[in-house]
Amino acid sequence: xxxxxxxxxxxxxxxxxxxxxxxxxxxxxxxxxxxxxxxxxxxxxxxxxxxxxxxxxxxxxxxxxxxxxxxxxxxxxxxxxxxxxxxxxxxxxxxxxxxxxxxxxxxxxxxx
Amino acid sequence: xxxxxxxxxxxxxxxxxxxxxxxxxxxxxxxxxxxxxxxxxxxxxxxxxxxxxxxxxxxxxxxxxxxxxxxxxxxxxxxxxxxxxxxxxxxxxxxxxxxxxxxxxxxxxxxxx
Numbered sequence: 001x002x003x004x005x006x007x008x009x010x011x012x013x014x015x016x017x018x019x020x021x022x023x024x025x026x027x028x029x030x031x032x033x034x035x036x037x038x039x040x041x042x043x044x045x046x047x048x049x050x051x052x053x054x055x056x057x058x059x060x061x062x063x064x065x066x067x068x069x070x071x072x073x074x075x076x077x078x079x080x081x082x083x084x085x086x087x088x089x090x091x092x093x094x095x096x097x098x099x100x101x102x103x104x105x106x107x108x109x110x111x112x
Numbered sequence: 113x114x115x116x117x118x119x120x121x122x123x124x125x126x127x128x129x130x131x132x133x134x135x136x137x138x139x140x141x142x143x144x145x146x147x148x149x150x151x152x153x154x155x156x157x158x159x160x161x162x163x164x165x166x167x168x169x170x171x172x173x174x175x176x177x178x179x180x181x182x183x184x185x186x187x188x189x190x191x192x193x194x195x196x197x198x199x200x201x202x203x204x205x206x207x208x209x210x211x212x213x214x215x216x217x218x219x220x221x222x223x224x225x
Contacts, residue, residue, distance in 0.1 A: 045213045086155065098168060
């Protein structure tokens with residue numbers, strides 16, 4: 001498989017603060033996605049970003065594929081941003097094409 | 113547009129019983145994925161289908177698990193017989209084409225007593 005490491009494992013913020021979540025992976029990838037799992041357990045796709053930078057409102061993501069990492073930026077955090085953020089990748093080669101491997105996630109808590 | 117629809121949302125049953133989880137993917141999506149989420153192992157892919165054909169079932173834990181996709185709008189994941197260690201949240205997801213964003217259903221929370 002491929003190793004996907006996310007940091008930090010836990011993050012506690014005051015509303016309005018900014019944060020950066022990191023995802024490192026151990027092999028070349030052709031697919032990287034960021035997900036948010038809200039406190040009700042729903043998994044929401046935030047970004048499909050195998051390379052480059054994308055922005056969606058207060059959230060943005062950057063993937064540097066050559067250096068095998070991706071960053072998720074959350075600006076002006078709100079309590080509704082609380083939950084677990086997952087990074088998932090697909091290896092570029094090998095017998096596991098099509099299979100997404102998930103990291104263990106970053107648990108984000110935003111206090112009012 | 114309706115998202116991925118899973119049923120039931122919760123299932124509690126006794127060990128040894130057959131369990132059937134159901135999934136309706138987003139219309140027009142060619143790929144369907146079944147995942148399992150536990151505290152110990154996190155999110156792991158069990159099996160995925162392309163155009164109703166199983167492509168990779170290497171994540172299916174054992175022969176007690178089976179999955180089918182009889183048509184483009186319906187899939188089932190069956191556990192027979194169920195065991196307490198099968199307790200988890202099971203997610204279904206679909207994507208338009210390979211490598212594109214996956215959209216998840218709300219999951220089925222399964223408890224085997």
